[in-house]
Amino acid sequence: MKISIGNDHAGPQYKHAIVAALQAQGHDVINHGTDTEASVDYPDFGHPVAVDVASGNADFGIVICGSGNGINMTVNKHQDIRAALCWNKEIAVLARQHNNANIISIPARFTAIPQAVEMVEAFLGTHFEGGRHQQRVDKIACR
Known part of the structure; x- marks a missing residue:
């Protein structure tokens, strides 16, 4: 699989481990992503990940910032992106199973590095269930 990853200054250690x-x-x-803890703007690192996933250049994306919210809002501005803010493995699994999340x-400030690695592995290893969830996912995009 090809995975695109982006992070701001809160996530270099997370990114390296992942x-x-x-x-x-x-x-x-x-x-x-950035490799230093010098302050940067998360949109500069989130947009390229969203472009990779939306264009098919990457199968999935991973984005990391302090709260996870800002970079999540950024990537969700892109058509065909369904990014899920996850703080434990169970949420990561459900994001794939029920929402067909692709990022x-x-x-970073609310999870431990081993927990983040576990979430990513669960996310990438889980398949979308389709069925009743497909019609809901179809209604997400504004076209």
């Missing part, structure tokens, strides 16, 4: 885990599993990773948003 990328290492993904590469160990054989995934290709496109890195749009996971991680709140």
